[in-house]
Amino acid sequence: MQLIIAIIKPAKLADVRDALHEVGCNGLTVTEVKGFGQQRGTEELYRGATVRAEFLPKLRLDIAVNSEQTQGVVEAIQKAASTGNTGDGKVFVLNLEQVLRIRTGETDAQAI
Amino acid sequence: MQLIIAIIKPAKLADVRDALHEVGCNGLTVTEVKGFGQQRGTEELYRGATVRAEFLPKLRLDIAVNSEQTQGVVEAIQKAASTGNTGDGKVFVLNLEQVLRIRTGETDAQAI
Amino acid sequence: MQLIIAIIKPAKLADVRDALHEVGCNGLTVTEVKGFGQQRGTEELYRGATVRAEFLPKLRLDIAVNSEQTQGVVEAIQKAASTGNTGDGKVFVLNLEQVLRIRTGETDAQAI
Amino acid sequence: MTTTELAFSLDTFYLLMSATLVMWMAAGFSMLEAGLVRSKNTTEILVKNVMLYSIACVMFMLIGYSLMYGTPDVTSHALQADLFFQMVFVATAMSIISGAVAERMKLISFLIFCVLLTGFLYPIQGSWSWGGGFLEEMEFVDFAGSGIVHMAGAAAALAAVILIGSRAGKYRKDGTINAIPGANMPLATLGTLILWMGWFGFNGGSQLQLSGPDNANAIATVFVNTNASAAAGAIASFVLVRLIWKKADLTMILNGALAGLVAITASPDTPSTGMAIAIGAVAGIIVVLSILGLDRIKLDDPVGAISVHGVVGFYGLMVVPLTNSGANIVSQLAGAGVIFGWMFVTSLVIWGLLKVTLGIRVTGAEEYRGSDISDCGVQAYPEFVANRQD
Amino acid sequence: MTTTELAFSLDTFYLLMSATLVMWMAAGFSMLEAGLVRSKNTTEILVKNVMLYSIACVMFMLIGYSLMYGTPDVTSHALQADLFFQMVFVATAMSIISGAVAERMKLISFLIFCVLLTGFLYPIQGSWSWGGGFLEEMEFVDFAGSGIVHMAGAAAALAAVILIGSRAGKYRKDGTINAIPGANMPLATLGTLILWMGWFGFNGGSQLQLSGPDNANAIATVFVNTNASAAAGAIASFVLVRLIWKKADLTMILNGALAGLVAITASPDTPSTGMAIAIGAVAGIIVVLSILGLDRIKLDDPVGAISVHGVVGFYGLMVVPLTNSGANIVSQLAGAGVIFGWMFVTSLVIWGLLKVTLGIRVTGAEEYRGSDISDCGVQAYPEFVANRQD
Amino acid sequence: MTTTELAFSLDTFYLLMSATLVMWMAAGFSMLEAGLVRSKNTTEILVKNVMLYSIACVMFMLIGYSLMYGTPDVTSHALQADLFFQMVFVATAMSIISGAVAERMKLISFLIFCVLLTGFLYPIQGSWSWGGGFLEEMEFVDFAGSGIVHMAGAAAALAAVILIGSRAGKYRKDGTINAIPGANMPLATLGTLILWMGWFGFNGGSQLQLSGPDNANAIATVFVNTNASAAAGAIASFVLVRLIWKKADLTMILNGALAGLVAITASPDTPSTGMAIAIGAVAGIIVVLSILGLDRIKLDDPVGAISVHGVVGFYGLMVVPLTNSGANIVSQLAGAGVIFGWMFVTSLVIWGLLKVTLGIRVTGAEEYRGSDISDCGVQAYPEFVANRQD
Ligand SMILES: Nc1ncnc2c1ncn2[C@@H]1O[C@H](COP(=O)(O)OP(=O)(O)O)[C@@H](O)[C@H]1O
Numbered sequence A, B, C: 001m002q003l004i005i006a007i008i009k010p011a012k013l014a015d016v017r018d019a020l021h022e023v024g025c026n027g028l029t030v031t032e033v034k035g036f037g038q039q040r041g042t043e044e045l046y047r048g049a050t051v052r053a054e055f056l057p058k059l060r061l062d063i064a065v066n067s068e069q070t071q072g073v074v075e076a077i078q079k080a081a082s083t084g085n086t087g088d089g090k091v092f093v094l095n096l097e098q099v100l101r102i103r104t105g106e107t108d109a110q111a112i
Numbered sequence D, E, F: 001m002t003t004t005e006l007a008f009s010l011d012t013f014y015l016l017m018s019a020t021l022v023m024w025m026a027a028g029f030s031m032l033e034a035g036l037v038r039s040k041n042t043t044e045i046l047v048k049n050v051m052l053y054s055i056a057c058v059m060f061m062l063i064g065y066s067l068m069y070g071t072p073d074v075t076s077h078a079l080q081a082d083l084f085f086q087m088v089f090v091a092t093a094m095s096i097i098s099g100a101v102a103e104r105m106k107l108i109s110f111l112i113f114c115v116l117l118t119g120f121l122y123p124i125q126g127s128w129s130w131g132g133g134f135l136e137e138m139e140f141v142d143f144a145g146s147g148i149v150h151m152a153g154a155a156a157a158l159a160a161v162i163l164i165g166s167r168a169g170k171y172r173k174d175g176t177i178n179a180i181p182g183a184n185m186p187l188a189t190l191g192t193l194i195l196w197m198g199w200f201g202f203n204g205g206s207q208l209q210l211s212g213p214d215n216a217n218a219i220a221t222v223f224v225n226t227n228a229s230a231a232a233g234a235i236a237s238f239v240l241v242r243l244i245w246k247k248a249d250l251t252m253i254l255n256g257a258l259a260g261l262v263a264i265t266a267s268p269d270t271p272s273t274g275m276a277i278a279i280g281a282v283a284g285i286i287v288v289l290s291i292l293g294l295d296r297i298k299l300d301d302p303v304g305a306i307s308v309h310g311v312v313g314f315y316g317l318m319v320v321p322l323t324n325s326g327a328n329i330v331s332q333l334a335g336a337g338v339i340f341g342w343m344f345v346t347s348l349v350i351w352g353l354l355k356v357t358l359g360i361r362v363t364g365a366e367e368y369r370g371s372d373i374s375d376c377g378v379q380a381y382p383e384f385v386a387n388r389q390d
């Protein structure tokens, strides 16, 4: 099993969710985060002085999947989240040792 | 060492924290997240039109533990967080390569 | 490749970012979290009654790095984030199986 | 000092206080609209409201007042008090528009339209009824402006909404309607209560003279009826939405109260208390149905301005003959038609010209990020909006 | 025009302006309460406040006014102005209750109680003092309603709080008190300043006649004393909380100012400026101690309404004889007892009946998620509340 | 009743209503400042504003009024009405300071200064112009207090800002200026509109007498000009910031409107409408340039109070001779110099003494966490501020 972490542009959430749905992945957890990378923040003006907004709003999706799904999910995310512009984000994949569904106590594959 | 990620209902935070305390686990980090799974969001009305609130508020707990604690902590979370209803959440376990306490520079078991 | 998770005091963000910059690490993702550990929250008064603010505001940084960078980055964080007081935070290191840059489809070392 | 001189002072003061209450309605519209838009468009709607009031005052002083009233021969109170009182009305008409086109109208085009409406469109039309023009001669009755102010503003708003289209995401492809809740309910409520308060100046001041028992009695009746109609409007809307949806939608209740205020404005001095309650209650029902109906035909009006001021303004004109023996339904219909026609057609032309020249709508990207950033450079609540979209 | 006719106009205008300021207090209570509850209950408290004002007006016009005053023989000003002024007072009494039972009272039961209080309980009681009833004959003095309006409302609120119980989580099992901070301090401050402003109409208008130097002087004194007492109340509360806790708890300062206003209301025309300051300062101390005391005995009042309006209202009645030679402590005690007894007992019966029939408290799950969702379907700040509980 | 008696009543009522509007400005300053500071300092600025109004009233009643006016021989209206009207002015002067030193001034030192300014500094200075002193004799003209109230307050604020220094992080080491946006634009707008409304009482009431056609006409002119100047100020600021930065910075527009109000205050009864517009427009330009200029020389004024009230207040005094034949530039300059000198020097001494004794600035840690926690123990929006710093 693997845990896929995707950092995406907030505007792409609906598209990515639909794409995940299509590859049979229905559970995910979303966190509001701020990102810093090649894409630079903007400078805004307030009373003539600058406001540096260095961090950019992004969403982080955490998706637990079975190993055989991993590549399909990563590709689906890439297709749905890409705009071709800097700041589109990253996907990270980690190994999951164990998964548990709290409600039923089911574990691993059953629990995803 | 392992990193336990638990997605729980916000209302269960106090119970889970007490349960963790009892199994000797005192540190944790909490993040406000939105979850999507079998449990569906509600539809609300505003001026006669519907508001789809598809994502549900959840809390994510990150807890670093020593390997021998892992099973005890996972079980404690499951007992404390379960209501028996859909949406109770998940527990994910990942391997931790390294842990460091910033203040002292202690590492691994000492640092948890 | 590794994923470094650092829990730090919010006030230290600017210092840590500068330190990361110096060791050649330019991307990171920041999340607002609440921490619980040896450092205790404060009690505040409102209309004569107490408000327990048990969780303390922290920032969580997620930084994907190539394996050879890992030690340098961890050390840089430790130096920059440390104040010597309880509550300075933790650094966790996890193995990364895979990294993908959404915009270009580049993977692993290229994608970081 | 003679009693005439004293009456002059009293009447002047009465008009100035009434006008101050009407000026205060600028804050009411600002807060109502700021509360009902999303936070990403809040600063911009505040800019629009402050600027439209400012522009309306300057334009009306320089041009509109003499277009509307010529050089009026006022003897019972200070001429300047008359100017001040009439001036604050025009801002109300313009405020109606800012709400209806909120969250997508370009700031600069809006302000250009504001110059034209407050300097020309409104005063020309106003002169027909209040400046001794042909509607007045036809016995068209509109005491404080259900039609002349409110429906007039709504007509211009309707033209704008037709040309500008709905907010992105309001109407889904599958035909269902997507609610876009406003960001701040306490502000919307505060705005409504400010308007409610200000309306005592709006209607109460429109008697124009306080001295003499007849005037004083009339004004007191206006206050009671204005309040009664608003209260009844709120109650009727509450009961209706509660019955339909089992929920007490606050924004509908606020619209109900405002509908009561708009409806009674055409003749607040003639109904009995009971009739004022009935007029307001029906207005509270009409406004809810109208909001639902306009959404059905995809006219996107974030604050319900066209329903509150336009549909209910028309209704207000129509019920005047029920209580006012000096009015008749034919003249009321004719007056309503003339006012609506003039305002709608001229506005459509102006908005149309603006659309093909400067453009009237922000770009898709600007709409997505919010006009606060694109037009104002300042967010309304910079510290709170965690998830500013990129 | 005769001077009598002019005086009629002036007095009518004076009452209408005063009443407008009192009407404005509806916004004050709305903002104060919206600021002091948690954001999950904000829309609902706004609905309650708008609806209670609307219902109070309609009920008092239809039933309450004639119950309270019969058909008054008013000659110095327009009869309708009198109705309007008396009407807005009843909403104040009801507003007090909405604050005390905030965050847990069922909307529908609250509104039913509102119908009964504003149509019957308040006017019947009011007639005893202000409608020529037995308390007036006993020389009970309550100029603008420390007891008749404020303590009366607080008595009904107390009955409700006893029957409804405290908010979940307010009192911990270990006996300690858990603070539940309100969501929006600027709104609470705005609400208090609106009330402060409106109180000039509340007390200033209660002279009922402006014409004639005696009346004018009395009214000016009322304005100065009302303001002095409020200022002193705020200062005293500030000093006290600063001494006890080293912190300047804003909500206590606001309660202190309101306490000063309530205390002076029973006789604002008689104290010297110095006495007005003293009366207000003591009120500012009493209110802080009362809030702490009520919390000690587990009467949960989120906005401090029972302390501000009830405890301090009683205190206000008791100090009247110090400055008003027409009053005596026995009549004041008797009047206070009668008003409190009537309002408390009748309210307890009505709340009790509502409790066993419709229920007066939302369910635990509704309380947890907030009444905004369960009763109104709209959140107060939908974009901000990141962590809506499920 | 005689017409004289009736005039007495009318004039008293006029002053009381005007004063109520000025009292309402306390809410305006509170909301403006609460909107323009960061949320971590919002509760504290609200405490300062409520307390300064309260202290100002008490000090002026007890000491200041007789220092400033002796025992005035008022016959045309109630003496207490005169006291009330003069009293609310002093709070305005003090409000100016709280804005300029926001986000870093110690609460307790601020309040001690408030006691001294409202009890002594302001009334002594005020007596020179309005209490029959030497500035009045010199034909120094300041109708409602561009200099005596606004510039005076700004002078004390300037002394404080010089001694207290800028907020942490405002000026970067590399010499650039770091914007620190305020937390709540709707509140700032509401505050400005409240001030705008209140200003009709501030300027309109300063005629001091309403009875008689001359007075009534003068007051009506004051209302129109006050409004015209504010509207023109907002428009001019809008045009200027739009030209420079392509963005409509709402806070600058609000400052522009306030600048228009301050500028016209020195002589609102003499300009023609056109001149009032011109005076306001220039004020709107000056205020923007002044805000930029003060930032350049590192005088950190979060709300722009020194520019709005000080720089524009001075400008307002200087343009009086253009429209007021009773004024001359020499006296205006002398008056401005005397007022500024007195207020600046005495304030500098007092702030200096406070600095070396109690201290005037919060600690670095307190500033970082926000004064709400350190001084008040209550946050302004406890539920929203996700990232309270530790
Ligand atoms: N090394 C990294 N570790 C963690 N998150 C990163 C890293 N690099 C980039 N990110 C996240 O990905 C987002 C997009 O990265 P950026 O470099 O701006 O664009 P792109 O990947 O298209 O070149 C950043 O805002 C940040 O949230």
Ligand SMILES: Nc1ncnc2c1ncn2[C@@H]1O[C@H](COP(=O)(O)OP(=O)(O)O)[C@@H](O)[C@H]1O
Binding pocket: A026, A027, A028, A029, A030, A062, A063, A064, A065, A101, A102, A103, A112, B007, B034, B035, B036, B037, B038, B039, B040, B056, B058, B085, B086, B087, B088, B089, B090
């Ligand atoms: N595959 C997944 N990856 C990440 N998070 C998940 C996944 N599935 C579920 N979740 C999280 O767990 C929460 C509960 O899941 P849900 O399916 O609604 O209930 P249950 O686990 O009780 O069947 C979701 O709201 C989401 O936050």
Ligand SMILES: Nc1ncnc2c1ncn2[C@@H]1O[C@H](COP(=O)(O)OP(=O)(O)O)[C@@H](O)[C@H]1O
Binding pocket: B026, B027, B028, B029, B030, B062, B063, B064, B065, B101, B102, B103, B112, C007, C034, C035, C036, C037, C038, C039, C040, C056, C058, C085, C086, C087, C088, C089, C090
């Ligand atoms: N076992 C743990 N798992 C996850 N996060 C932890 C753990 N222990 C501590 N933390 C995080 O680190 C922060 C600092 O820890 P704390 O024990 O207060 O200070 P210190 O590490 O200096 O002794 C906590 O607020 C929490 O966010």
